[in-house]
Amino acid sequence: MIPTSHYLFLSLGLFTVGVIGVVTRRNVIIILMSIELMLNAVNINLVAFSLLVGSAEGHVFAIFIITDAAAEAAVGLGIIIAFFRNRETLLGDEMDLLKW
């Protein structure tokens, strides 16, 4: 039997790696992938607590999070394609049209 805190530590590790990817990489596609990693880490938390308290509500919220991740990936990649068509770059720190 694995204690629930081990799932929490696993989820914490994956989440931290995702945060590192978002704040250090320049490539926008890899930033989106890191966001997917963070959403996944949250799902592990929800399912582990769902088993701990013996109720299926954590699974339901995990399904909603997966729906959100799908919508976010579709819109985000659409934005990346539109941006690449206009500016010919994929680097996050060159997306500074709104910067003074």
Place this chain on the structure above:
Amino acid sequence: MLDQIVFYFFATLAVISAVLVVTRRNVVQSAIFLITALLATAGIFLQLHAEFLFIVQVILYAGGIMVLFVFVIMLINLDVSLHQVQFNRQWWLGLVLALVLGAQLTVAIAVGRSGLPLGAPAPATMLEPSTELVGKVLFSEYMLPFEIASILLLVAMIGAVVMAKKKV
């Protein structure tokens, strides 16, 4: 015993592939390792008696979202980006802050797990027909959020089409 072997195998696989996702230079390799990380997470869901989420994770993430990513990588020329600097100028500050966040959460879990009943999980038989239970909760208590999620998907679909159109 078998439970523990399965959990630690998938946990190690997930963390190693997550680290490789954020450190690889080539975007295609990152995508491959993201698939590995997502499948390892699916294995952890199976080990947690969440069969429905396991199959949703495999079909939707590894089958759907990853195809989207690979298609976009294919549409965009990546030979140029291979020779550019991969990390931004404030990467050391971001790394330090992210590690501080991770340390804070570690302390929070380590302190909080003595106060919460985190030790012994409920017996797995309480969630026995897992898919059936999820369906019951989803279509009774969470009916309205479920319908709102369908509207969200419709909006995302229209938004993606509008964004990727030639002339906006």
